[in-house]
Amino acid sequence: MEPLFLPPLHRQRHQFVVDFVKQHKPQKVVDLGCGQCELLKKLKWFHREIDLLVGVDVNGTRVKKKMHGLAPMPADYLQPIDDQLSIELYQGSVTQRDARLRGFDLVTSIELIEHLTPDDVQCFSEVVFGFMNPAAVIISTPNSEFNPLLPGLSGFRHSDHKFEWTRAEFQSWALEVCLRFGFEVEFTGVGTAPSGLESVGFCSQIGVFHNLKGRSGHNFYCDDAEDEFPYTLMYSVKYPSMRDNNILRRVLVGEVLCWTQRLRSRWESDKSFERDKDCTWNEGERGGNDCLSVQHEEAREEQTVCGAQVAEPEFGFSRDLFRDQSGFLSVPLNLLWSHCPKVGALSGTLENLRHLLSDEPSVKFSQDGDAVLIQLQEEESEEKGEEEHDDLEDSRYAEVREHCGTPEQGQDWETNV
Known part of the structure; x- marks a missing residue:
């Protein structure tokens, strides 16, 4: 059967929740009847607002098949988020009270309630x-008044549905x-009827409930009750975050090493240019030096460090960078902290930068601890290596080498909507 709605109705329902999250920015969200975790996967992309994302479903086998799709990707470790995102999946019934789900910002129940008996x-x-x-609840359920417009449908939309409400029954x-628990509700839906038949309403009707008392309001059942934990935790993961000191240190060290290595290359390039200029003084009569100088200045203007352009006056290589007697280039910490935006943002203060780098073996400090030392390339070793390479190419071995070479679940009507 061809989809009746574009985008498909289940995507429209999920997008409705995503739009709500974008607007209201809840920090703790639980999806009841999470099934194959499709809505949770969409919501995890908005983890800059969400701190805790929870899914609950009575069918643990179905959850297990899809839960690992919520795991962090390699890119999440390369670019950790600023805030913490935790994801938890539980097996349990929505008719049971579990204390771990109290006081959430948002509870979603998408096409779930019609699977329950009236008592449930x-x-x-x-x-x-x-x-x-919770502070807010989103509940969607089929609108039975729309059913006559669905081709080939007889009875309920799914064999497991216990009922399907009209708009009046749902409202x-x-x-x-709302009257009993202190909420207010607004009614809407997704899946618009064809032109001229709008009177039947949306295919899926949605109620958006807001707690009149907020999350701090009176809880009807848990003030004097003992905590209950009937749900079984099936999956739990924390996304890499800058709140983790180990991750923060790793990212900061990587940023510092990136800047220092690029600065070393810049320093050596400047030194090489000065040496080459001395060696080609006689080109000045033909304008060679002027051309070389222009090319060099253009290259310097285009030099970037970790995505940020570095200006010569700003870093002052001749004043702030110097060669140590042991063959190291010294980069002052205050230079890194004040001129490298991400280093400054990650560390916060110069003292904190020194503290975070102090136990890192890949970072070498000067004797007074105020500068990072970078080992310079040994020019003599490079020249010697080049000479050995030339000697090898001139040998009989090179001639010999030239000649020798080198070696699920069944489909139902609702799925097709």
């Missing part, structure tokens, strides 16, 4: 709106919940 719907209401006491339940 009553428990669901008490657990979500009374016990969990009656929602308003009763």
